[in-house]
Amino acid sequence: MGSSLKRAIVRPPPSSFRGCISSHPLVGTLDLDLALHQHEKYCHELEERGLDVIRLPPDVSHPDSCFVEDTAVIHKSKALLTRMARSERRGEEISVHQVLKDYLSTKVIQAPTTLEGGDVVHCEKFFISGESQRSNLVGIREMETWLGIEVRIVSDPRIVHLKSHMTYLGKNTMVVTPSYAKHPILERFDRIVIPEEEAYAANTLSLGDLVFMSSRHRRSIQLVKSAGFEVLPLDLSEFEKCEGALTCLSLLF
Template identity: 55%
Template sequence: MMKRAIVRPPSKSYRKCISSHPLHHTLDFNLALEQHRKYCSTLSELGLEVIRLPPEDDYPDSCFVEDTVILHGNKAAIARPAKKSRQGEETSIEEVLKDYKQILRIEAPGTIEGGDVIHLEDSLISGLTQRTNSDGIYQTASWLGVKIDVIEDSSIVHLKSYVTFVGGDTIVTTKHFVEHPLLSDYSKIIIPEHEAYAANTLTCNGSVLVPAMHLDSIQLLKDAGFDVIPLDVSEFEKCEGALTCLSIIF
C-alpha cells in the first residue's frame, strides 16, 4: 500500500507551460485548480497522506511534480529535467523527500524525468526519449541499485504517455508500443487510437484513475476487472500533462 503523495497546484504562470496542444489557448486556470483539488481529494480518499506544496510562479510546469524524481525502495534520484525552463523545480521536492529517502542528484550531462519511468514489480523501464538520455538512465540505475530496461523512441516526450503499469502482469498501452519485446510477457489493455490520452493511468491502492470522457478505455479496464475512478484532467492535457504527472506517490 502506498502511503503518501506529494502534489503542487498550478501556479499563476501555468498558461506559459511547455505545450504544443491545439487547445492550449483555451486553458481555463480556475478549472485547472478545481480539477487539481478533486485529484488531491481522490488520493486522500484512497488512503494517502497528501503533502501539498505551494505553487511556484517561476516554473509554469511545476504542478507536474512526477518529473522531478525517480523513487525506488529507500532511495530517490532527483531528476535533471531536459528543458532549461524546468530546471529548478526539483529543489523543493528534494527538501521534502530528504525526510523520507536517501538522496542523489542526477548531474549533467545526464537528463531524466519521472514521466519516462515505469515502475514494475521489481524493476523499472525507462524511455530514452526527448527528455531522458542514456547518461541519466545510467546514473539513476547505479544509485537506485535496480535494473532499468530501456525503450528507445526519440519521437516522443515521455514513455508513460503511451504505457502504464496497472499491477499484476497487466499494462495499458497504445498500439505504438504493443509489439515491443520488453512488454511481451505482459497482458495488455490496448487503448483505442481515438482515446490515446487514456494510456496514462494512475494505479493507487487497488484503484485505477483514468481520464474521464474516455469511455471506451474506461470500459476496457472495467471489463478486465479493475476498479476504475474517472477524473477530469482536461486542463492538464492542454499543457501535455496527465494523471501520473501530478503526483509523486510512495
Template identity: 35%
Template sequence: MTVSWGRRLVSSALAALSVGVVTHAASVFIFFIAQEYQAAVIGQVSDFYFLATVFSVVLLFVFGIVGGMTRWYTALAAGLFTGIVACLIGTGITTVAGGFALDAETISYLWSTFVSINGVYVVVITVLAATIGRAVYNRIAGGRSAVPVAERRIALVRMPAANLADGQLTHLERSDVDTELADKQWDGYVSALEENGWTTREVGFADSLPDSVFVEDTLVLLGGTAVVTRAGTDSRRGETEAAEETATDLGLTIERIMSPGTLEGGDVLKVGSTLYVGRSSRSNADGIRQLRAIAAPLGYSVVAVPVTRALHLKSTMTALPDGTIIGHPDLVDDPAFFPHFLAVPEREGVAVVALSDDTVLLSSSAPATAALLEDRGYTVVSVDVSEFEKLEGCVTCLSVRVR
C-alpha cells in the same frame, strides 16, 4: 490564480505574525533573565521593541508574498534584513518622538543599539524567520498535514502555478488553458487520492514555474530512496529544489542525476523490480546510465525504451497493478517489446495511477478504457484533467507516490 494567492496571503500573514510575536517575547525574556528577573524590565523592554515588532510583521509579510519564506536561506536573509530595518525605524521613531533631532549624533546612537538591545532582537528574528517562519509558511501554503513516512501511502502534489498556460509543449499544438478550471480539476484530483486512502503532501508552491504542477518529473521513488532528477530543459530545473526538500523532510535517502545527464520522472515506469526508462527528448543516455547505477544496488534493473511519439514514456504507457502494461498503439514505438501488453482504445487512457491492488485512477476523457479495465475486474476512479492534458500532462504527472 485565486486559490494560490489566497493561500499565499494567509501563509505569509501567519508566518509573519508567528515570527514577530515569538521574537518579541523571546527578546524580552532574554533581557528579563539578563537583568536577574526584575519584573520592571518586562514592561520597559516590551515597550522598546513594540514598534520594531509591528514593522517586522509588515516586512516579513511582504517577504512572504514575494516568496522569501519558502527556503531557509532566503528566509534567513529576510529575517536579517527585517530585523535591522525594523529596529532602525522603530527605535528612530521612538527617539525622535522623545524630542531628539534626527541628526548625525542620533543616527550614530541608532546604529550603536545593534551591539546591545537591538542586536539581540536581530539575532532572534533572523533565526526564527529561517525556522518557525519558514515552517509555518510552507505548512500553510501546502495546506495539508504531513503523515509519518512509515505509513508509505503518501502522494506528493504541487499546486498549479498562475502561469500554467505557459507550460512547454513538444508534441501538441498550443490551445487555450482555463486556469480556473485547472485549479478545480487539481482539487478534484487531490480529493480522489485522499478518498482512496492516500495522504497528500504538498511540495512548496512555485508560482513562476508553469510546469511545476507536473511534480512527477522531479523525483523517482525507489523504496526509501528518492532520486532527484535533472530536467531535459533549462526552464524546468528550478522545480527540483522544493521537491528534494520535501523528500528530505520525509526521511528519504537522496540520490541525484548530475550533468550532463538528464532524466525526468515521467520517463520512468516501475513494474515490480524493473524500471522501464524512456529514452526521450527529455531523458538522455547519460541520465539512464546514472539511474542504472543508482538502482542496481537497490535491487532494480533498468530497461531503456525508445520514446519518439510522445513527451514521456508514461505519456504512452503505464502499468496496471497486476503488471500488465497498457498503451495506445499509435503512441508506443514497439508494443511487442513488453511481455504483457494491453492496447487501450483511447490515447487519454494510457495513463493510470494504481491506487490499490484493485483500484486505478484514470482520466475521465477515456470512458471506453475505463469500461475495458472494469471488465478486467478493476475499480476505476475517473477524474477530469482535461486542462492538464492540453499541456501533455496526465494523471500520473500530477503526483509522486511514496509507497
C-alpha cells in the same frame, strides 16, 4: 493487491500555468480556475485512499511545476532528483528535494545527465524507462545504479515521455497505445490496447486495485473494467492542454 504507498507530493498549477510547454491545439483556451478545481479533486481522491498528501505552494516561476512526477524517481528508501531536459523546468526539483530528504536517502544528478520521472514505468521487479527527448542513457544508467533496480529501456527519440504511451496496472497488465502494443519489451505482459483516438488514456495511476483514469475516454475505461480492474474516472481536461496527465500530478512514495 494492496498499495504500500503512504505519501503524495503535489503542487497546484501556478498563475503562470498558461505558459506551460505544450503543442496542444487548445492550450490557449486553458481555464486556470477549472484547473485548480480539477487539481483539488485529484488531491482529495488521493487522500480518500489513505495517502498523506504533502502540498507544496505554487511556483509561478515554473509554469509546468504542477507536474511534480518529473522531479524525482523513487524506489524503496532512495530518491534520485532529476535534471530536466528543458532548461526552463530546471529548479522545480529543489523544493521537492527539501521534502524528500526528510524521508529518504537522496541524490541529485548532474549535467550532462537528463532524466524525468514521466519516462519511468514502475513494475514490481524492474522499471521500464524511455530513452526519449527528455531522458538520456546516462541518466537511465545512473538511476539503475543509484536505486538498485533493473531498468529495461525503450529507445524512441520521437517521444517526450514513455508514460504517455504505457502504464502498469498491476497483475502483470499494461495499458498501452497501439504504437507500442507489439513492442518486444511488453511480450510477457497482458496488454490492454486502447483506441488510437484515446491515446491520452494510456496514462493511468494505480493505487492497489483502483485505477485512476481520464474520464474523457470512455472506451478505454470500459476496456480496463472488462479486464477486472476498478476504475475511478477523473476529469483533467485543463492539464491535458499542457500535455500532462494523471501520474504527472503527484510523486508517490
